[in-house]
Amino acid sequence: MKKDIILAGVGGQGILSIAAIIGYAAVENGLNLKQAEVHGMSQRGGDVQSHLRISDREIYSDLIPQGGADLIISVEPMEALRYMPYLSQNGWFITNTTPFVNIPNYPDTEKLMNEVNSIPNHVAINADQIAKDMGANRSMNMVMLGAASVFLDIPYKKLEDGIKFVFGRKGDEVVKANLKAMKAGKDFAEENKA
């Protein structure tokens, strides 16, 4: 078993929590893990990505080779496209559709979505809206995790444990909201994986 995952977004959007939960679930499931993160300058509103590698064999490189990613999970649509060179031929492309606009030359959103929709294996989900509808604005990233969970080959229960582990300190309410958000993302992906 091997899953190479690119997590993408803009500094401050919470991709490292997604990584932490998948990582926790993978390790609890007895798998090896390497996770390269971006610290430093780019975190100031720049593009950030994390290379998350899970395998039952030894993992060598901390970086995923181009053309090798099984999944791109992005909390922002333009950022998802930035990592296209990494996507493998049968890989899945899972992105939030809500743009994060902090640059003057952000592309036209319709053209952007056309580009997303032209990718054969994709799930495009308005995770911000889903989270907002549930009254859990800050759980957008967990909706994305839920959408990705369908492709992870990790028992869903282990991801739930991961949420409890990562958010446990913040109290039951936060854990519950995040579990619900993840479930909503999962349901959406199951219905909409083209």
Added chain:
Amino acid sequence: MKKLMLLGDEAIAQGALDAGLSGAYGYPGTPSTEIVEYVQRNREAIERNVHLTWSANEKTAMEEALGMSYAGKRVIVTMKHVGLNVAADPYMNSALTGANGGVIVAVADDPSMHSSQNEQDSRYYAKFALMPALEPSNQQEAYEMPFLAYEISEKYHLPVMMRLTTRLAHSRAGIKRRKVLKENELHKPENPNQFMLLPAFARKKYKHLLSIQEDLIRESENSPFNKYIDGEDKSLGIIACGLGFNYLMENFEAGKCPYPILKIGQYPLPRKQIEKIMSECENILVVEEGMPLAEEMLNGFLGNTKIKGRLDGTIPRDGELNPQIVRKALNLPELPSQAIPDIVAGRPPALCVGCPHIDTYKALNEALKPYGKGHVFSDIGCYTLGFLPPYKAIDTCVDMGASVSMAVGAADAGLFPAVAAIGDSTFGHSGMTPLLDAVLSKSNIVVIIMDNDITAMTGMQDSQVTGRIEDICTGVGVEKEHIRVINPLSRHHEENVKIIEEELNYNGVSVIIPRRPCIHVYAKRKRKN
């Protein structure tokens, strides 16, 4: 035992702690920062009373570490690659004084300059100082190397460098812990003159350092971190240093490489194994993360056509490695992959909405309007992003502290106005001494010390000068009435512009302190408590 999931940086910290560490010294700098930060929040370290507060800069950190070594204890000093330039004086001399308690100089390099102004390779400093160096290829090695480093350091009475690079520093994996060693008892050096570098002593010490070089090569030849992995196909032999090994193995199914590999994790280079691979293989590919140190040594001055790597263009001369680059160097077919769609725009880092630096720059720009561009010497920190549009407020960024000193030089040459824009932590690091120069030479400069209460760029570390800036400036000799504190908020804009104008018109040294916390300070403090 359950594995700990640690960043490369954190693994070094945990390794040093488990190998009997008594103190961690350092100054923040990406990608090295998380070494000291890990010690700072580690419960065992706190209980053991391990020294863990940040130093004012890398030079003081290196010297403090030497002091702890003098007292017999094991110590680690951490910095980013350019920090070693700041610490170079004590670092180079520490090879002569040597160590009493074990010393690790942990330096994190940043090839591809993700968050740095150059991509120098610290292994050259190890070679320059004739000091052994260890370079991990993965998190488990990063954890284990401190044990060996302290052993070597105390056996040869010599500091040992641990060099790592961005990708390992900031990549997480599981590590297995070893048995925890006890800290050393306080003990002064056996030789009371060990740390005395008067020329008569220094000459002897240098001869001694030269005399143990063969022993250090022997250590490398017997090191568990230098491995000769044989292969059937001798048409190529591969020397892979540090992370280079991972990118190599990544390109072979289940890590089955047909060629002999010499995996390097300890320097000086192991002569015996190098001789073996050079004599057995037709061609040699050198894969190193950073500059071509091993490759240059093997090439010699006259070159050797058998050796491929960064010097002959098989691997790009600059930038960090990755699996694709090494794949290409191995002549393997590229994996099919797509281009980035044209529609994707760049998203450079930027000042946060609400950042105090923004209001400072708006006021400064307005005050400087009559003089045109080219008057603001700046420095390194979040505020360097003020170079970018829409602010375009600063003109230079060279090295920490250079804003003040360059403004002095430019003012001395007759440039008016000459403004320095520096952050509070950078001021504490290296801005105080050039301010003294300015006072002594009565330079006509305005120094803007942007006090956001924190070292923001590197991830919110305490700033050494918080609450002390005015006192430092008066202490250095800046006149009280020309130390002006302003509140960088848009509603104070007019007033702030006026104050800057007044100080531009004062012929002498002025200091303006825009004071407002970084917008993330509050959240950070809350999380920490």
